[in-house]
Amino acid sequence: MVTRIATFALNDRMLAASLRTQAKMGEVQVQEASGSVSTDYGGLGSSAKTLVSLEVSLARSKAYASAADEAGSRIDVMYDALNAMTDMLSSFRASLSGAISASATDASDTTLANTAQSYLTEFASLLNTQFEGRYLFAGSDTTQPAVDLTNYAATDVDTADTSYYQGNATTASVRVSSERMVNYGVTGDDTAFEQALRALSAVANAATTPDSDTLQAISDLVVSAVDAVAAVQGRLSVNAATLERASATQTDYQDFTSGLISNVRDVDITAVAAQLSSYETQLQASYAALAKIQSLNLLDYLK
Numbered sequence: 201m202v203t204r205i206a207t208f209a210l211n212d213r214m215l216a217a218s219l220r221t222q223a224k225m226g227e228v229q230v231q232e233a234s235g236s237v238s239t240d241y242g243g244l245g246s247s248a249k250t251l252v253s254l255e256v257s258l259a260r261s262k263a264y265a266s267a268a269d270e271a272g273s274r275i276d277v278m279y280d281a282l283n284a285m286t287d288m289l290s291s292f293r294a295s296l297s298g299a300i301s302a303s304a305t306d307a308s309d310t311t312l313a314n315t316a317q318s319y320l321t322e323f324a325s326l327l328n329t330q331f332e333g334r335y336l337f338a339g340s341d342t343t344q345p346a347v348d349l350t351n352y353a354a355t356d357v358d359t360a361d362t363s364y365y366q367g368n369a370t371t372a373s374v375r376v377s378s379e380r381m382v383n384y385g386v387t388g389d390d391t392a393f394e395q396a397l398r399a400l401s402a403v404a405n406a407a408t409t410p411d412s413d414t415l416q417a418i419s420d421l422v423v424s425a426v427d428a429v430a431a432v433q434g435r436l437s438v439n440a441a442t443l444e445r446a447s448a449t450q451t452d453y454q455d456f457t458s459g460l461i462s463n464v465r466d467v468d469i470t471a472v473a474a475q476l477s478s479y480e481t482q483l484q485a486s487y488a489a490l491a492k493i494q495s496l497n498l499l500d501y502l503k
């Protein structure tokens with residue numbers, strides 16, 4: 201019986217095995233270079249859905265944190281404006297006290313009225329503070345100034361008058377999570393601002409020089425306004441702290457989610473390096489075996 205000697209089938213199998221090993225080695229080399237399991241979602245298999253969900257959740261969290269930070273910046277600007285208002289009202293009260301105790305002359309009365317008019321204009325300007333194109337004290341109607349003094353002349357110390365206000369009663373709000381909205385800020389018709397503008401207008405627009413009793417009533421109104429402004433600042437501080445905590449919570453969530461994304465998307469470089477070394481060894485062995493098979497010659501067995 202004669203045994204037929206042939207190397208084609210064996211050579212074909214070894215070549216196919218070498219090519220498969222070479223392809224796997226190429227994939228691992230790409231992973232080592234990129235640090236990722238795959239350069240597209242298709243290479244992740246069943247993990248692709250998980251990765252997409254985590255990435256969407258991370259992007260949403262970043263948007264919430266950014267919105268909270270932006271709102272916090274607006275509050276900081278409003279708080280600074282309130283500080284300027286407090287300083288202004290304190291200075292005006294000092295002027296009133298001097299006028300009450302000194303039996304002011306006509307000249308000093310004119311000076312007080314001019315001071316009141318200057319403060320009135322400046323106070324309105326502070327209420328029309330803009331930040332990033334938004335009028336901060338106009339409620340949710342942020343596209344137009346909150347205050348217009350054109351037709352405003354409050355001369356009755358005891359009667360509230362918000363006719364100067366051009367905004368709406370809706371305070372600003374920001375979404376800081378999928379379940380939570382935070383209302384923040386203050387509108388220009390708040391009692392604190394109304395009292396301040398009324399007191400300033402009562403002096404600036406008085407038809408005649410106010411008497412001592414009227415000046416005292418105005419001074420008391422200014423004190424009330426200062427206290428009310430301080431209360432508003434307290435509310436803004438609470439708003440700022442709430443937004444800061446919301447932003448911190450989202451930042452913590454982003455760190456956690458980023459870790460999960462890394463577990464799905466990224467490779468262990470040390471493990472990949474070891475796998476690459478193993479494939480190199482296999483490929484070298486395959487090439488050596490293939491070279492041995494291809495060196496066989498049927499004539500050598502027939503001689």
